[in-house]
Amino acid sequence: MMSQSSDVVSLTSLCLQNIAENMQSVWMTDYTDKYMEDYNFMYIEGPFNQLAGTLVQELIRILGDSHKLTKAGLHLLLQPHLTELSLRSCAGLVNKAMAQLVTLRCKFLTSLDLHSCNRVPAASLVSLVERLPRLLTLCLSDTQSDALVLAAIGTFCQRLRELDVSRCRKISPPALLSLVYNVRSGQFCCQALRVLLLQDVKPQGSPEQWVFALCFALLALPRLEQLTNPSLADAMRLIYVSNLTPSGFPPENFPSLAEVARTRAGREDTSKGQAAIQSSAPTVHEHNPRTVRVEDARTVAHHTALRLKKLEDLDEADVSIFGSLCQGLEEVAISLGNQNEHLWSLVQWPNLTHLILHCPEHPRRSLEEILSSIHPVSKSLRLLSLQNLLWCHEDSLSTLLTWCPNLRSFESHFTVLCHNVSHNAPELLPWPGDPLPLPLLHTFSLLLEGEDLLQSIFQHKLGGLLVSLLRGCPNLKSLSLCGIPTLLDGVFEVVYGSKQSQPLQGLREVSLCSSNITQWGVSLILRAKNDLRTLDLSHCKDVTCRDYHRLQERARKDKRNVSITWQ
Structure with a gap:
């Protein structure tokens, strides 16, 4: 059961909604009757060019989301x-002809998102990107x-900073090499690229070839801050152990991994005004890259520093390895194993x-x-998420939150397992x-x-922690307390009854699913001065249907x- 309500809509949004409602009957009838068969023209005089x-x-999004947009x-x-x-x-509306229309009319695009536009053939995508040299962000996920x-x-897209080619089944390891190195000119490409998303592209090529190709990209793209692919960890280990001369890689006419690393190291030292690591090293055109000695490969690998700022799903066994390669990391997700x-x-x-x-x-x-691992970085953390962990001592969470004064978002899921059970309970x-x-x-989210x-x-002690927390976060907007056994009536009485x-004037969203609270505690939240928009009381056993009404x-x-x- 739910009472329906909506936020106040801006005048601009209302106007766009009105246009969307009347798009077919007012704006498209004349165009469809007179010009639909000959649409390859540069300009359209009418309301939308104003x-x-x-x-x-935004109008395209509204029409698309409501399934009211036509060709x-x-x-x-x-x-x-x-x-x-x-x-x-x-x-679903984007095909070869529509891609050609984008090419003809939208020549000044800096951002293009063609996610799931898989009706456009690869040749049309080539023609499209060749005519959009200003692009800074490009999404081609789930395309051909x-x-x-x-x-x-x-x-052609030398300014590009973000590229998403996830779920593109035709992409292979050699294709990735073509993105970052031009065999005709012998030059590295996309040197401004900072984000490269390559999820779910593994069917083309062997796992080893993908590891080598990702290693090539990591070394060839000096500004890369994020690269997503299941083989990323293996590629970074390859760099760490300095194994830059794998057999059978790279394909013909591409420089070897060792040569890419040497070139990168030389450029970085030159930019710092220092002598190159290998001052006598030839360029990629002056010799066969496969003749690089193993000792040279190890030397340049030890001087390689990656500029990655975000890593996803890192195994804890690799933390020390990746720490030496990516010292500027800002966001990381670490998967904890079963090690003792x-x-x-x-x-x-x-x-x-972000941790x-x-x-x-x-x-x-x-x-x-x-x-102890979190403590050294606790003051710099803005987001902290702890999922599926054991909580064994009552004071641990309050200790952690005290260490993190600059947090903006905290999310957690704990299984409580206290070890200090006593038959003679102390005075509370x-x-x-x-x-x-x-x-x-x-x-703030606690499950x-x-x-x-x-x-x-x-x-x-949990009640005391929540009281101290809610008293100390005046800018809290979203509060989620799920499965809390402490009677929250008393918590909100103390918080709202304080001097x-x-x-909590900025509070907009509250979820108390499966928590211990009654109508009285909920009414305290409703009566308080705040900006509350949603209140979730699902599975709160002490809130009855009558209470809900x-x-x-x-x-x-x-x-x-x-x-x-409520339910």
Whole structure:
């Protein structure tokens, strides 16, 4: 059961919605009758060439999402003044002819998104990118992109910073090499590329060839900050162990991995005003790259520093290896295994702002054993996510949050497993009144499971932690407390009854799924001064159907624009 409500819509959005509703009957009828068969012209005089490019793009999205966009409508909206164009919401309409129309009209694009536009043949994609040299971002995921398309991107899109070719089944390891090296000119390409997304492209080529190709890309792209592919870790290990002379790689006319590393090292030293590592090393044109000695390959590999700033799903066994290669890392997700000894640290990444730690299977690693690893980077963290871990001591979470004063987002999923069970429970002291200062925090999520949730000591200390937390985060916008055993009525009574003036005024979203709360505690949230829009009370066993209707009625009486979910 849910009460329906919506946010206040801007005047601009209302106008665009009105245009979308009348697109077929007003704007497309004349065009379809008179010009649909001859649409390859440069300009269309009409209302849409007067709209700002951002509004035209938003109109395309609205029409696409509502399935009201037709070929005629898309013809009208492909305006020459567009600099950003996303056709993912209407991918089914995009074919060879539509791609040609984009080529003719939208010559000033800096951003193009053709996600799932798989009706466009590779030859048309080649023609398209050849005529869009201003592109900074390009998404071709789930298209017919192949080696010729990537070679065209490398040759003609030298300003490109972000490229997504995920789920492109025709891409092979040699195709990736064509993106970053032009065999005709003997020059490296796409040197400005910072983001390269290559998910789900593995069927073409052997796993070893993909590892070598990714290694080639890592060394050839000096500004690369993010590369996504399941073989990335293996490619980085190859660089770490300095194995840059694999047999059977690269294909004919491409420089070897060792030569790419030598060229990169020489350029980096030159940019710093230093002598090249191998001052007498020939260029890629002066000798056969396959003749590079193993000792030289190891030397240049040890001088290679990757500029990656984001790594996804890194195994904890590789933390120390990748730390030496990518010291400027800012975002990392680490998969925790079942090892008994904790041997890694994050101290090598002083700029880390986003950290995700998770157990992919049953939780076997505890919050307590990773605290020492997080501590060196705790003050720089903006996002911290701890998923599927054990929580064994009541004070561990409060200790961790105290270390992270600059957090903006905290997400967690714990299985509670307390070891200090006592038959003689100590006296439960009053909750501390001091707030836990997290002035920047806007998202807090805590999901709990486990049989030890019922311990009185744990419940009491958890309540105190939540009181201190909610008192110390004045800018909180999203609060999710799922499976909390502590009676939250008392928590919100203390928070809203404190001397602090108007706490949690920015609160917009609250989820209390499966938590211990009654109508009284929920009413405290509804009566408070905030900007609440959604309130989720699913599976709260102490909130009845009658309570739900009373809460809805209170929201209506107070003219609160809030959607309440209950079941």
